[in-house]
Amino acid sequence: MPLEHSRIRTFEDYQDAYRRSVENPEQFWADVAEPFTWRRKWTSVMKADLVGGHNEWYGGAKLNITENCLDRHLAARGNKLALIWEPNDPKTRQIRYTYRELHQQVCQFANVLLNNGVEKGDRVCLYMPMIPQLAIAVLACARIGAVHSVIFAGFSSTAIADRVNDAQASVVLTSDGLNRGPKQIPVKRVVDEALEHCPSVRRVIVVEHLGWPVHMQEGRDVWYHEEALEAAKTCPAEEMDAEDMLFILYTSGSTGKPKGVVHTTAGYMVWADYTFRNVFQVEENDIYWCTADVGWVTGHTYLLYGPLLNGATTLMFEGVPTYPDAGRFWEVIDKHGVTVFYTAPTAIRSLMATPLDNVLSYSLDSLRILGSVGEPINEEAWHWYHTHVGKERCPVIDTWWQTETGGVMISALAGVSPTRPAHAGQPLPGVQPVLLTQEGQEIEGNDQEGYLAIKAPWPGIIRTTYGDHERTRQTYFGPYPGYYFTGDGARRDENGLYRIIGRVDDVINVSGHRFGTAEIENAINQNANVVESAVVGYPHDVKGQGIYAFVICREGACNTAADKPHVEASIIETVVAEIGKIAKPDKIQLVSGLPKTRSGKIMRRILRKVAEGETGNIGDVTTLLDPAVVEEIINGRK
The missing domain is CATH 3.40.50.12780 (ANL, N-terminal domain)
Known part of the structure; x- marks a missing residue:
């Protein structure tokens, strides 16, 4: 066994x-x-x-793979618990599926996908809360040979669009909203914003979770619970090549x-x-x-x-x-x-x-x-x-x-x-x-x-x-x-x-999730107040690594001390809009320049040491284009 x-x-x-x-x-x-x-x-x-x-x-x-996850267990483990769902609110009812029940749910979701034109090899993006239908939908994609691409339901509409377009997904699975602690988030609204820029998507299947009214685009959007009424609970698994x-x-x-x-x-x-x-x-x-x-x-x-x-x-x-x-x-x-x-x-x-x-x-x-x-x-x-x-x-x-x-x-x-x-x-x-x-x-x-x-x-x-x-x-x-x-x-x-x-390249591990420094810099640089930025990781008591951003403002944007909090807040808003809250900088230091070589390469080694507080061990800066900028950065360190 x-x-x-x-x-x-x-x-x-x-x-x-x-x-x-x-x-x-x-x-x-x-x-x-x-x-x-x-x-x-x-x-x-x-x-x-x-x-x-x-x-x-x-x-x-x-x-x-689903025959190995589900079907082969039915004879000996059909009545065994496969999945327990514990809700956000402890007062809400938990949900339990045996292997037989999970198998039926996966087959039914697979049939909904088939009935909505999903074929073997199609890419399906999922932007959903941590609810049983997310797990079921992943397995349903695998059941019919569709390629699943799950997008963490905390990314922004811009980040969703980037991923949907790269995968050329034809179908998106989502929900009306999600619970995260005391907050409720309008997931469908974020997807709608993303799909304004995603011409490949022809169908959106929406799972009802919070019971919220949402905008349903005629000809594109359908409710899962309505589609499931027409869907059988048996579905043969598609034969896949290794x-x-x-x-x-x-x-x-x-x-x-x-x-x-x-x-x-x-x-x-x-x-x-x-x-x-x-x-x-x-x-x-x-x-x-x-x-x-x-x-x-x-x-x-x-x-x-x-x-x-x-x-x-x-x-x-x-x-x-x-x-x-x-x-x-x-x-x-x-x-x-x-x-x-x-x-x-x-x-x-x-x-x-x-x-x-x-x-x-x-x-x-x-x-x-x-x-x-x-x-x-x-x-x-x-x-x-x-x-x-x-x-x-x-x-x-x-x-x-x-x-x-x-x-x-x-x-x-x-x-x-x-x-x-x-x-x-x-x-x-x-x-x-x-x-x-x-x-x-x-x-x-x-x-x-x-x-x-x-x-x-x-x-x-x-x-x-x-x-x-x-x-x-x-x-x-x-x-x-x-x-x-x-x-x-x-x-x-x-x-x-x-x-x-730790990493030896330009990647920051924030709470176990990797972000390329260039990705965050690109987001920061979208802000109208910003000329250029450089991002490094630094030790963080809770996250493991935090994000430290050194930012050069456009002329006139940061003239007074009162301007700086507003600029920093707007930079955070930009990063959240471009990527999501998980990537927002923990510290932003506004600087007049960055330590660069004469060929224009940013010396991240120096910025890392500043961010880590090792300012007594910066090393030789005489080869930099403007060595004086290093002292200014050290003095302004957060």
């Missing part, structure tokens, strides 16, 4: 699996894939290309344009299943809760696909950790008997700042495994989590991975392999990490630091960036040909455990 196949139970099992995965990867991954439901088996396990980035897995195989696109998920890079990371069907399925089973050590009766939004890759792999592939029970939460009070996470754990809990360091740090009674008021006796995701967890947060949430009896796993990797790459396996605070741990079977010098030489031995790269492909590796494979090659395989370059720096301790020490 799914929960037992290829299960690693002991550290000796891990060592054996890792050895086999390196010595004979094709046989190893063929064995792991064997128990899935295949319409046709593969003719080759893998084709590796860590130079051009053309990687393929299970070539020639035919399958549908390398057919499953989803596009947009993520920021070091340029200003978000890139659509593409994952394909078979390799992603095998990787999501295998990593979920072994990292979380989930058992048949566990209640598993990943707090991530489905708009991020963690929600894809470890809220939906990983748990359902394994026949597990997964909990989906609409709300936020501090509503109606800062005990909400712990109340939900006790209410549902959650046994495995997976959340972000940002959430942990924000709850650490509240009175300890918020966590001590709950028993949390059901918990047996704690996980962390999105960014490296600092030691203080690790110890608080282990002591007060896990009661010093639950292993804490600190997982490192990326949107582009599809699933966890480096992590302790819960209760199986060694852990160390603030260290991700050891690589999963099939993952071969290396530390490189800046010149690309491998650094041997332990107690070393370098650029983190991977020297062999794995089933969940990024296939391409939608419509622009050259960007994939340049970003991930170009810097060090023969390696997948992660963009992260890492340290390997004396025992071979890896610790991630």
Whole structure:
């Protein structure tokens, strides 16, 4: 059965699996894939290309991922809980679906899509709250072979339009509104603004959630509940090729344009299943809760696909950790008997700042495994989590991975392999990490630091960036040909455990979500008061990294001290409008100039040191075009 196949139970099992995965990867991954439901088996396990980035897995195989998430469980687990939905307001009724009920809901939504002209290969964008219909819609797209692209329901209309147009989506799925803590947000209105600039969209399907009246454009917009009346609850799964696109998920890079990371069907399925089973050590009766939004890759792999592939029970939460009070996470754990809990360091740090009674008021006796995701967890947060949430009896796993990797790459396996605070741990079977010098030489031995790269492909590796494979090659395989370059720096301790020490490129990790500095700068520069800007990350007590913007005003915009607050507020408004609240700068410093070389390159190294408060260690500035600007920036530091 799914929960037992290829299960690693002991550290000796891990060592054996890792050895086999390196010595004979094709046989190893063929064995792991064997128990899935295949319409046709593969003719080759893998084709590796860590130079051009053309990687393929299970070539020639035919399958549908939803048959593996749902259909194959019906005989033995049809009446088992598949999905628990916990609403934003604890007074609102929760919703539970068994595997049989979820299967029917997915088939019905799939038929609604088919009845509205969605065909295999079409791109469908989803901008929805964390409600059951979001999970159901994702699976419904996969059921009929449509490519789903979930957009986090906090992005602005401009950011939605960018993603819809890049994917050339024909259909958008949304809702009337959403709940987020004490706020209610008019989701449909934001979509309507975006679609004024999206000529490819011919249909919008709207899920009723808040009961709000919304504008429905005749000929384009339909209500899901009305369409569902005509839709059957059975729908045969579309046969897909192993390398057919499953989803596009947009993520920021070091340029200003978000890139659509593409994952394909078979390799992603095998990787999501295998990593979920072994990292979380989930058992048949566990209640598993990943707090991530489905708009991020963690929600894809470890809220939906990983748990359902394994026949597990997964909990989906609409709300936020501090509503109606800062005990909400712990109340939900006790209410549902959650046994495995997976959340972000940002959430942990924000709850650490509240009175300890918020966590001590709950028993949390059901918990047996704690996980962390999105960014490296600092030691203080690790110890608080282990002591007060896990009661010093639950292993804490600190997982490192990326949107582009599809699933966890480096992590302790819960209760199986060694852990160390603030260290991700050891690589999963099939993952071969290396530390490189800046010149690309491998650094041997332990107690070393370098650029983190991977020297062999794995089933969940990024296939391409939608419509622009050259960007994939340049970003991930170009810097060090023969390696997948992660963009992260890492340290390997004396025992071979890896610790991630941050980005080495122009990307800022805010609350576990990556933003390219160029993307935020482009947004700031749209403001009428701004001539130029430079953005860097700096240490933030809650978010991990905050966004620090250095901005040059247009002449006359910032003449007096009274002008500055208004300009800063308008810059924040511009960023929120262009990207969303999640990307707004934490600090804005208005400057007369930026530290540039004589060729015009901005010296971000200097700005990072200013933002981090290391102003006594700026280094040589005599080669700059205007060295005096550095002293002015230091004196004006926030």
